[in-house]
Amino acid sequence: MNNLLLQKTEQYLHTLCNKIPNRAVGSPGNIAATDYFRESISPFGWDITSDPLEVMDWNPxxxxxxxxxxxxxxxxxxxxxxxxxxxxxxxxxxxxxxxxxxxxxxxxxxxxxxxxxxxxxxxxxxxxxxxxxxxxxxxxxxxxxxxxxxxxxxxxxxxxxxxxxxxxxxxxxxxxxxxxxxxxxxxxxxxxxxxxxxxxAARISSRAYNITALKKSGKKRIVITAHIDAKKGTPGAIDNGTGVTVLLLLAELLSDYTGKYSLELVALNGEDYYAVPGQMDFIRKNDGQFGDIALNINIDGQGYFNGKTAFSFNGLSGDFKTVFDEILESSEDAESGPWWPQGDHSIFVQYGVPAVAVSSSWFLSNMENQTITHTEADNLSIVDFRKVLKTAELLSLIIRKMTL
Ligand SMILES: [Zn+2]
CATH class of the missing domain: 3.50.30.30 (Glucose Oxidase; domain 1)
Incomplete structure (x- = not known):
């Protein structure tokens, strides 16, 4: 394991979940988080776009x-x-x-x-x-x-x-x-x-951003997503500071990528927000172009200290699935998991795009009765930083092997 990257993993998560007070859509912390995401990716040679979203912040x-x-x-x-x-x-x-x-x-x-x-x-x-x-x-x-x-x-x-x-x-x-x-x-x-x-209580009109980092290569794209927003009142570590951190690590791990597919890393803003503005904006901007997306990989709920990382598949063709299967078989930290619909990967599936959801097996098994997400308990004390880095490394390997 790369020690420098492990330090960065901690640093990214510490900034997203501790230094920034809260990442609820349209809040000052949400804007700070998307700024931080953009700045952290900028050294790695990706084309970065910020898409503004009209949103409402709220004071309880x-x-x-x-x-x-x-x-x-x-x-x-x-x-x-x-x-x-x-x-x-x-x-x-x-x-x-x-x-x-x-x-x-x-x-x-x-x-x-x-x-x-x-x-x-x-x-x-x-x-x-x-x-x-x-x-x-x-x-x-x-x-x-x-x-x-x-x-x-x-x-x-x-x-x-x-x-x-x-x-x-x-x-x-x-x-x-x-x-x-x-x-x-x-x-x-x-x-x-x-x-x-x-x-x-008071409604406050505000702004938020989706941030996209593009590595242009082929016509077909692999779109890797993680929602950057969190519910009010939670540090949003597992949901979804870890997903955002995997994107930041991938920006570095894949900085020299010149493979068959164009790669897109998207910090989507709004999965835990009533109007899902970032998701709606992504759908509008990709209208008629979902056919160019070869695969979506969405990271949400990953890095829990207990249990393995779960890769759940929907609609993958034989070739893509083979690459995942080979890598997962040789990994001690990851396993395939059941499909679950509550996340941004479902948007891609609705548009006929094959998707992989990356999460924690423990949460998939305890979805009905867990008491962590959207509460103060979702903080860095339940995150295994090594699992977060390991997931980024596995995904980097997998994406480099996607040559068909
Ligand atoms: Zn989430």
């Missing part, structure tokens, strides 16, 4: 619910606007209840069945179940004054957070707050009474 402020002289501390739903709503409390636990209740102008507590899954943002095109769209459109038609969401945990859709925000959507304009299912049970006792919901 302070949120409370008051019942008479009693006050509960709650959280504003991410990207919700602030409010001061004094109104009757009405409690609803199913879509049918919601459809049959007069909630206009009231403070609406959602609890139970209706809060089991985090609702997909209204304009999220990749995955949006009919039931979620029905809840959102009913809320928009009925116009409660404020929505109070009582939630438990939903690791596969919302990461490890408890409670999780039921609504996380800057395109949804009814103010909302959230707290735990247990607190929700308490508040239900005050159904029909006047309660006050106050939130000083």
């Amino acid at each position: 402020g302070i949120a409370t619910i008051s019942i008479g002289s009693e006050t509960l501390q709650v959280k504003a739903s991410p990207y919700a606007s602030g409010c001061e709503s004094v109104a009757e409390l009405i409690c609803v636990s199913t879509i049918q209840d919601l459809e049959n209740s007069d909630v206009n102008g009231k403070n609406l507590l959602l609890f139970g069945d209706i809060t089991i899954e985090q609702l997909m943002p209204r304009n999220f095109v990749f995955y949006n179940p009919e039931e979620h769209r029905r809840i959102i459109s009913t809320l928009e038609t009925k116009k409660p004054s404020c929505i109070i969401c009582a939630t438990g945990r939903n690791s596969s859709l919302a990461g490890g957070a408890y409670p999780f925000p039921l609504i996380e959507d800057g395109d949804f304009n009814i103010p909302s707050v959230y707290f735990t299912d247990v607190e929700g049970e308490y508040l239900r006792k005050f159904s029909g009474e006047i309660v006050k919901v106050k939130s000083s």
